[in-house]
Amino acid sequence: MTARNSGEGRRSFTLRDQRGASVEAQGQVRDDAAGEVVPSGPPSGGREGKRAAGENLWGYLFLSPWFLGLFLLTLGPMLATLYFSFTDYPLLAGPEWTGLDNYKRMFFDDPRYLQSLKVTFIYVFLSVPLELVFALLVAMVLNRGLQALSLYRAIYYLPSLLGGSVAIAIMWRQVFGEDGLVNQFLALFGLDGPSWVSTPEYALYTLVLLKVWQFGSPMVIFLAGLRQIPQQYYDAAAVDGAGRVTRFFRITIPLLTPIIFFNVVFQLIRAFQAFTPAFIVSGGTGGPVDSTLFYTLYLYQEAFAHFRMGYAAAMAWVLVVIVAAFTAANFLMSRYWVYYED
């Protein structure tokens, strides 16, 4: 994901440079070595010999908690998960080697798994673009120097902060329920709405809406980016006779591409792992008729309701591969559309 060749390296740096620049806005000293992907240590030159001896030890000492975590809780378990994925592992009995059976079952013999893939893909590729378009749109409106900007920003942001909680999922379930808010509203116009959360055709889309409702956090990031675009660019373009639409597509969008890219990458990664809303809204089942069976929800059911740990392990690795593939694709494509002003 963090690519090693120079071209990609430059990209990840600029992403951070943008963050670094905002740190400055916070009233801190600016990172003077923002150009480097790896933190700047002293140059490894002639004085290395003496310096390295003491600092080596101290460096590893300060990192020792992190190392423990890395090996015991991250790298070790990742490898163990890979091993379990080739076994039948009911948790209380030990794992038993079954080769590729889990993977075969997943793709050829388990309609629920394929359903969970389908549900997750629909969710991700509907909610992320919608959420980001909303975020950009509102950020654009907010960026015109209106009064009460920070009040608007705070209110629009609030759902993002609350949105991942169980309480909001419960609320959502009622808003789109049989006698919920939406149907009460529709009744004013003489319309009789169904129970949206328990109708297979609509249930997933209520969850998409819940995600879009939380557009506040990418909006705040967009807003910070918009404020860094120098006003002179717009003035110069206006002198040249560029209209609002032209200025938007020729100035705003190109200069915002690093932030759009950042938002796309991280929102995608998060959306693939969504769990709580589907779990609460469907009562843990992924229903009605598996229409909200998110990938992680199915993984949870297999692992902790049916104790098919081997199968769940295989699912976990496929999820990592999917997320990694989309992230890598994002980085690869970014060279064709992300513009860095150096």
Next chain:
Amino acid sequence: MTTTEGLKKIGRVQLDARRLLAHVALIAGVLVMIYPLLWMLASSLKPEDQIFTDLSLVPKEFVFSNYTEGWSAAGQSFATFFTNSLIVCVGAVAGNLIACSMAAYAFARLDFRFKRLWFALMLLTIMLPQHVTLIPQYAIFLSLDWVNTYLPLIVPKFLATDAFFIFLMVQFIRGLPGELDDAAKVDGCGPFGVYWRIILPLLVPALTTTAIFTFLWTYDDFFSRLIYLSDTALFTVPLGLRLFLDSTGESSWGPMFAMSVVSLLPTFAFFLLFQRWIVEGISTTGLKG
């Protein structure tokens, strides 16, 4: 009146109209966004039979029975759930502050072998879905007899598993002038002295951001609690809410809403108190909200 003045005037009127339009659109948006929250709040103050029949946001009669009834309706009192959440949150915040600042200091200021490799690995773990480590971690904690305790929720934080905060602090420390370190070294500070006397005090803004977000995420976290906690006496607030939902079913929405509102209060209070930190944390680092 000359024509230019007239044009200017028209221009200003147009600009004002546009501003007005923007405000109208923004306020309409705010209403749509916030309406469900206000609806839940209003419903929690209405008698049961009016929740789904009365659309108005102002209850005809205020009742607080939903709150008193809901507080202990889940078998355990919500006081227990809040205490439990607080314990886990405090533990997680302490772990992240200590472990992440230590790791960040090493990455930002010390020179050691394979630093680039470790740093790259650290960045990769930020993006790693937690599910790929879930099952072996569960097996480890099960064999340590830690399941159904708070240890699986707190101990990993002391091992700096929330790599994002390491990254945040590395960025911050790199922005601090190195002359301070040098001066301290001249005065006889070792690497630990520099960390303790120079870096940590200057790192307070980044530590504050870390503490706020660790608290908010830990408070909201549902997935890992669902897996590791089964004794209702140990339940945190989200688990308590879900227990309530399961035990009462569709029957008592008044108390359900009341407890949902109560469970959102700590997050909301944090939002009011630390709004500046939260918004800045998000705009500068892309932290999820």
